[in-house]
Amino acid sequence: MRELEHLLPELTPPPDGLRRLQRSLHTRHVPKRARIRPWLPVATGACALALLALAWLPGMIQRQRRDDALTQALLQAVAMPPLTDGIHVDHGAALLLHGGPADTRTYLIVSSSTGH
Numbered sequence: 001m002r003e004l005e006h007l008l009p010e011l012t013p014p015p016d017g018l019r020r021l022q023r024s025l026h027t028r029h030v031p032k033r034a035r036i037r038p039w040l041p042v043a044t045g046a047c048a049l050a051l052l053a054l055a056w057l058p059g060m061i062q063r064q065r066r067d068d069a070l071t072q073a074l075l076q077a078v079a080m081p082p083l084t085d086g087i088h089v090d091h092g093a094a095l096l097l098h099g100g101p102a103d104t105r106t107y108l109i110v111s112s113s114t115g116h
Helices: 002-007 017-027 040-078
Strands: 092-097 106-111
Touching: none
Parallel strands: none
Antiparallel strands: 092 106
């Protein structure tokens, strides 16, 4: 280390050099911590919620329509047909069979293929 001190000459700073160096260092653009706007997290959350709703809503609507169609079909299947004076058979014969459950009507239907 001593040999290096002998090889390099001692330099004196220029007049007012230290003050200019300090001023230059203070005026340099030092990136400050990024300021977060107070509304930015709220806006980000609202956008995320809107995207989630847009992704979820079509599936929910489709599921609801499918459930409504199934409910309607089940209600039509369970509903009793309106009672009539009998059944109307063209080109055949129908015979009411007794002996089943009280809320069920069973008919034996025979059709003629010739149309007589």
